[in-house]
Amino acid sequence: MARSTEVERLSPLAPVYRAGPHGNFEDGVGVALSEPRPGSIVQLAAWPGEERRMIDAIRTVAGLALPDGAGGGVTENGRAAFGFAPGKFTVIDEKDGLAAAFAKAVTPAIGTVTDLSHGRTVIRIEGPEAEWVLAKFFAIDLSPPAFPLGAGRSTTHHDIFAQIQRSGPDRFDIHVFRSFARSFWTALCHGCEEVGYEVA
Amino acid sequence: MLITCPYCGPRDVSEFTYQGDGNRQRPAPNSQNLDAWNEYVYDRLNPAGDHNEIWQHSGGCRIHLRVVRNTLTHAVSSAVAVRGHHGGKP
Numbered sequence: 001m002a003r004s005t006e007v008e009r010l011s012p013l014a015p016v017y018r019a020g021p022h023g024n025f026e027d028g029v030g031v032a033l034s035e036p037r038p039g040s041i042v043q044l045a046a047w048p049g050e051e052r053r054m055i056d057a058i059r060t061v062a063g064l065a066l067p068d069g070a071g072g073g074v075t076e077n078g079r080a081a082f083g084f085a086p087g088k089f090t091v092i093d094e095k096d097g098l099a100a101a102f103a104k105a106v107t108p109a110i111g112t113v114t115d116l117s118h119g120r121t122v123i124r125i126e127g128p129e130a131e132w133v134l135a136k137f138f139a140i141d142l143s144p145p146a147f148p149l150g151a152g153r154s155t156t157h158h159d160i161f162a163q164i165q166r167s168g169p170d171r172f173d174i175h176v177f178r179s180f181a182r183s184f185w186t187a188l189c190h191g192c193e194e195v196g197y198e199v200a
Numbered sequence: 201m202l203i204t205c206p207y208c209g210p211r212d213v214s215e216f217t218y219q220g221d222g223n224r225q226r227p228a229p230n231s232q233n234l235d236a237w238n239e240y241v242y243d244r245l246n247p248a249g250d251h252n253e254i255w256q257h258s259g260g261c262r263i264h265l266r267v268v269r270n271t272l273t274h275a276v277s278s279a280v281a282v283r284g285h286h287g288g289k290p
Binding site for chain 2: 071084085088139140141153154155156
């Protein structure tokens with residue numbers, strides 16, 4: 001993806017992104033919000049029966065060993081991967097060029113590679129109240145036994161489709177469609193007001 | 201109402217889309233049996249009790265599911281992937 005390095009990427013959150021503390025932060029901030037802006041977001045889909053070879057390709061190209069099981073994932077050295085559907089995986093890299101690397105390793109016999117680097121916006125929420133805030137938006141079990149470190153979940157907030165990865169004990173990365181990102185960010189900020197939040 | 205997706209686990213029904221009666225048998229595309237087509241398009245069992253249905257987890261992993269739902273109680277007694285070979289593993 002040499003071309004993507006030539007394009008200045010603009011954040012859809014820019015008009016509403018206000019750095020600093022907000023809401024009820026007098027007693028401390030409950031969560032920190034930020035936009036990680038990874039260089040690469042790639043979606044991989046294995047044909048039925050080719051799941052194992054796709055997982056092998058993720059290990060070879062990204063150096064990430066996915067755990068077995070539905071929604072299993074891992075974060076390591078600025079890269080992350082998780083399953084979001086049967087045979088389908090999202091892989092993220094801080095740097096550009098991941099889609100081109102996967103295009104070489106994932107042959108047409110294994111599955112497909114879709115470069116979503118410009119199509120998704122990642123919103124990070126971190127802090128002791130992150131589970132509490134996200135529980136207002138998503139009807140899923142966010143507790144660590146049900147949603148372990150590294151795991152991914154596909155869900156929706158009303159009609160806004162979201163993939164969520166737990167990237168830390170109290171940190172979640174929420175992938176939303178770029179066109180919905182500003183709306184979701186605004187709603188998330190409202191949801192964070194009661195616990196106090198800081199925008200990085 | 202919760203549907204337990206074989207990949208995602210129990211999720212609220214709002215994440216799912218009803219895809220229709222799971223009892224229908226589509227005639228062969230070149231079939232000229234009008235009774236069979238009429239049955240496929242119009243006839244429904246409409247039972248008061250367990251009903252075979254097709255749902256899609258459209259607000260999640262997007263797989264299609266065969267669901268058995270009780271039309272009296274909304275209890276879901278079974279939800280399996282239409283494509284059987286995934287079985288919850290990636």
